[in-house]
Each structure stands twice: as structure tokens, then as C-alpha cells.
Amino acid sequence: MENWDDMRVFLAVARAEGLSAAAPVLKMDPSTLGRRIARLERNLGAALFVKSPQGYALTDLGERMKERAAEAEVHLARIADEGQGERAGLTGQIRIGAPDGAANYLLPQVCAAIQERNPDLEVQILALPRVVNLSRREADMAITVSPPAAGRLTVQKITDYQLHLAMRSDATPLQSLADLKGRRIVGYIPDMIFDKELDYLSAIDVAGVQMASNSVAVQLQMIRQAGVGIVHDFALPFAPEVQMVLPDAVALTRSFYLVRHTSDRRLDRLTRFAHALRAGIQDEVARLERTARLTARPPV
Template sequence: MASWDDMRVFLAVARAESLSRAAPTLRMDAATVGRRIARLEAGLGAALFVKSPQGYALTDLGVRMRDHAADAEASLTQAVEEARGDQAGLTGQIRIGAPDGAANYLLPQVCAAIAAENPGLEIQVLALPRVVNLSKREADMAITVSPPQAGRLTVQKVSDYRLHLAASKSETIENMDDLKGHRIVGYIPDMIFDKELDYLGDFGADGVQVASNSVAVQVMALRSGAGVGIMHDFALPFAPELKRVLVNELSLTRSFYLVRHVSDRSSDRLNRFAAALNHGLKAEISRLERLVA
């Protein structure tokens, strides 16, 4: 019979897909983690992982066990929260995964406000140029630009946001023809991780001459006079050297979604944090967009 300590080790390896990456989380050395996994598999009489030079990949049984173990972990966490009676304020650590546009220009202000009201809370922002994997518990919740279509997840729309072409204030761009001869700043085409971020077709650009997988790098490139590019309206107040151009000719609307693992629905702590995050994001997007309207 597997113990909860066995499940804790199993979950760490399942999420990290590697003994060496799981070891620091467990405060064990990789050899000990490997022995624990081997003992667990021997006790079950079945393989939970397929081992290869690339790491540890879950078998079908391993996937099912991971989901059940994650549910049990969430229930245990909820029980501890209730025992502590943390109703006066949120405590512990909560990690949010987010695309770097939201991570750079929205979450610092929103998280600062939430942290000010909850001194015992540690908030981590995981900014990645890809979709955060909640099933592997890379984060407790994630902000996305498209609602996920698969997985044991709950999805809540947070807010629409707007994007426009932006360029240096020294540039004169009054019509679409004026774009000719300007370099285009945008995403590296083969590293666009969500179709909602593929803006090229919206304004007929042939390609990107100054590219990055990071919104923050794109904004800095625009601020340095590298060209013209699509920019979040909520980021413009942080770039006073830039202006929106061709506002009537090109205006895009996208949305943010708050995504959580379905097993966390019963966690009062995460529910309260998600509500504060949702409210804060809506208010901050609205505030920043009003500054450039």
C-alpha cells in the first residue's frame, strides 16, 4: 500500500519529468528519488514511468495516478487551510503563470495590491512564452489568451483588452501606405504559442524584421525606434516615447482567461485569491487603457 509520502515523491517526479529536477523540491538527492520510485513501482507491480535519456514520462497508469494524487493533495491542502482558520488573510505561497505581456504590465500592480492586504502571502509570477502546464502543477493558476480545450481545468473569462499599432512619436504614419519602408516589430513566427498572438495577417505585413518571443523585448525595440508593431494598449503608459498609429484602420481585441485545475475548486484559499486576481486585473486593464484612449 503506497503511503502519502510515496505519493509526494511520485507527484514531484511526474511534474518535473526528471529525477534531478524533482530532487531539490523533495530535498533529496536524485539517487534516493530514483530508489523511491522504483520501490513504489515494485509495490504496485506496474510501471508508472517510461524512462529515457530525455527524462521520466508517465505511462497511462501513471497519468491516472497523477490525477488522483493531485486531487488528494488538493483535499489535504484544503483540510490544513480549514484547520488553520486562515479567514483573516491569505497565507502561504501561490504561483501564477502568465504570458509576459500580462506578467510585465499588469500583474506587478495587481499582485502588490493583493499582497498589501495579505502580509502572510507569497505571490510568485511565472512569466513564460508558452502555455503553463497546470496538470504538472507548474503553477496554481494561469492567465491565458485562449481558453484551453482539453484537460481537467476550469476556465473563467477575465476581460477583453485592446491592441493597436505603435511607433515612435517622431514617426509620421497617417495611412497604411506610410507603413511601407518601416521595419515590423513582432513575435518570432515559429515561436508563437497561441494563434491569438499571430497579428501579421491583421495588418497585411509580409514578415517581421525585428522579432522576439517576449512582449517586453518588443516594447523596448519599439521604444528604441526599431520600427512599427502591435502593442497592448495597457502597456503604452509604460512607454512614453511611443504613440498609437492608424487607430481607425487597425484595432484588435483579445481576451484574458483565468485557468485553474478542477481539483482546486474546493480550496477556499485559492478561490479567494482568484476572485481578488480577477477583480484586480479587470480594474487595472480598464485604468491603463483609459490613459491612452
């Protein structure tokens, strides 16, 4: 491979398994990427990909090249990390993948606090209604609601968090779960629940949801319009007209985990950021949950 820029292009296409998906990562158009890959293959005298309408699949040589290129990427990152030395502040770009509950209600203020201490740091929050693919380097690290069972990944538990049934404070009160009959239930689109830990409504004996979304932020907006649903306690302070109800009847506990590439654990910059991120999320969840409890509707 002629230079690192060629390697960077090759890795992005290999991880994305196509030109269109790799283009935003590299900030290049797909046609330019196609020409770069074709030139690289000509220079090598061998094919790295099998091209088809479904995407770019690696050849045997491409698989070996990807492994070596990924190793080189890690070594270069370590060199850059060492070059940063013992600076007081973090610099460069770090991308975090997260489910939209954490992305909407926790990460903006947590990351803002980290950036206030590190003004040269650029943080990107990738909010997705699915598990972030770290193997394709969609992000430098990810927050998940279940620890991954496979892959070369390191996992640290961040914190537990609570969820309760919630509704508008001016709605007709609920005295028991039986009163849910006839109410508009808000929840996930059933066939888009990407993690069993998100199947909140299994805790409630309801036939189905009348208002659904794959986004918890949208679900909260639906509840603000007159629905009833399971809400993260840490999201309730962002919707003051919505209150926790029947906390003794419905109380769920879930956890957030921080997932990183095993090969990144020696990168001091990412490790320092991960430490600050975990501490910030722990503090913010505790703060917001305290606020939510203070505004909970008392039993009728």
C-alpha cells in the same frame, strides 16, 4: 505508499515526466529524486516508471497510483484550507502562470496590492512564452489568451483588452498603413506564435517582420529603438516615448481568461485569491488603457 512525502515526490516526477524537470519543483537534486523513486519502487515491489533517455513514463500501476495520489493531494489541500478557517488574510504560496504581457505589465502591481492586504501570502509569477501546463501543476492557476478546449479545468473570462499600432513619438509620422513600407516592423517570431490570438500582424498588410521576439516586453523595447509594431494598450504607459498611432486603422481586441483545476474550485483560499486577481486585473487594464488613450498621437 509509506508517507505523504513519498507521494509528493512521486507526483512531481510523474507530472514532469522526468527527474530534472521535477527537481526545481521539489527543490531537490535529480540524483536524490532518482534514489527516492528507486526506494519507493523497491518498497512497493513493482515499477512505477519506465525509464529512458527521453524521461520517465508511467507504467499502468504508475498511472493508477498517480490518479489516487492526485486525489489525496486535493483532499489534503482541502483539509489545510479548512484549517485556515475564517482568517482575515490569505497565507501560503500561490503560483500564477501567465503570458509575458500580463506578467510584465499587470501582475506585479495587481499582486502587490493583494499582498498588501495579505502580508503572509507568497505569490509567484511564472512568465512563459507558451501555455502553462496546469496538468503538470506548473502553477495553481493560469492566465491565457484563449480558453482551453480540453482538460479538467474551469475557465472564467477576466476582461477584454486592446492593442494598437505604436511607434516612437519622435519618429516620422504615419498617415496611413501604406506608410509602413520601408519601416522596421516588430512582431513575434513567426514559428513561435503559440496561440492564434497572438498573430497580431495578420491585421496589417506587411510582408514580414524585421525585428522579432517571442516576448512582448522585448518587442516593446525594439519599438523604443525605432520600430513599428502592435502593442498592448496597457503596456504603453511603461514606455512614454512610444505612442499609439493610426488607432482607427488598426484596433485589435483580445481577452484574458483565468484557468484553474476543476478539483481546486472547493479550495476557499484559491477561490478568494482568484476573485481578487480577476478584479485587480480588470481595474488595472482599465486604468492603464485610459492613460494610453490620453497620450495617443492625433491623426496627421
